[in-house]
Amino acid sequence: MFKGFYNLSSSMLTQNKNLNVISNNLANVSTSGYKSDKMVSGTFQDAVMSRTGNNITGAEGSPLGNSSMITVPYETVTDFSDGGWEETGGILDFAISGKGFFEVDRQGEKVYTRNGSFSLDQEGYVVLQGVGRVSGTNGPILIKSDDFQVEPDGGIYDATGNLVSKLKIVDFEKYDDMSKVSEGVFSGGTVQKTDATLLWKYVENSNVDPLREMTDMLVNQRTLQSAAQILKMYDAMAVKATTEIGRV
Numbered sequence: 001m002f003k004g005f006y007n008l009s010s011s012m013l014t015q016n017k018n019l020n021v022i023s024n025n026l027a028n029v030s031t032s033g034y035k036s037d038k039m040v041s042g043t044f045q046d047a048v049m050s051r052t053g054n055n056i057t058g059a060e061g062s063p064l065g066n067s068s069m070i071t072v073p074y075e076t077v078t079d080f081s082d083g084g085w086e087e088t089g090g091i092l093d094f095a096i097s098g099k100g101f102f103e104v105d106r107q108g109e110k111v112y113t114r115n116g117s118f119s120l121d122q123e124g125y126v127v128l129q130g131v132g133r134v135s136g137t138n139g140p141i142l143i144k145s146d147d148f149q150v151e152p153d154g155g156i157y158d159a160t161g162n163l164v165s166k167l168k169i170v171d172f173e174k175y176d177d178m179s180k181v182s183e184g185v186f187s188g189g190t191v192q193k194t195d196a197t198l199l200w201k202y203v204e205n206s207n208v209d210p211l212r213e214m215t216d217m218l219v220n221q222r223t224l225q226s227a228a229q230i231l232k233m234y235d236a237m238a239v240k241a242t243t244e245i246g247r248v
Contacts, residue, residue: 014071076181094150098195123142125140154168175189
């Protein structure tokens with residue numbers, strides 16, 4: 001019976017962690033370039049159950065199977081699939097067609113994102129709000145006028161046709177080596193070149209599926225509630241057993 005306490009308690013903790021991941025996905029359903037997360041869980045330990053042998057007949061024990069122990073969250077996995085593009089008409093909105101990320105200088109640290117909803121800071125540099133200045137192939141991108149054009153290769157040209165800068169787009173050998181530092185912003189990984197192209201006056205939408213996330217949330221809430229109710233039953237049984245034993 002006491003094994004049930006561990007199983008149910010661990011299930012409640014795991015479902016609560018999963019609800020946090022789902023809630024964060026839903027909160028960022030409108031965040032440009034956001035990549036959804038999924039929690040992977042499993043059992044902490046499998047115990048082997050066996051039928052004991054018979055000392056009289058000499059029969060040996062035989063395995064019956066495995067019994068799963070407590071449930072634990074293993075890791076949170078990020079889905080890097082595309083979220084689709086939306087035309088905005090904003091001259092500082094960009095989307096990447098293909099594999100790749102924008103590079104942003106975050107207080108001296110290079111971080112990467114698919115969120116191309118940029119703006120200008122007070123000095124005229126292109127920035128991702130709340131993160132840092134967007135990198136060009138030759139450093140931060142300084143734009144002195146809103147009269148410019150952007151080519152699919154990321155080149156930014158002024159009204160006279162001169163190259164102002166070029167957005168730096170990179171890719172990674174293994175996305176598993178990347179870690180999320182904030183919503184839609186990542187660090188780490190081995191940088192490599194990419195043949196991705198740029199869409200000007202577009203942004204990439206979040207790849208969160210709201211319907212699926214809501215369904216998963218309902219399933220997890222029901223599982224959490226069921227585990228809590230059964231845990232109360234176990235607690236009542238334990239109290240009763242202790243009381244009855246005490247009377248004897």
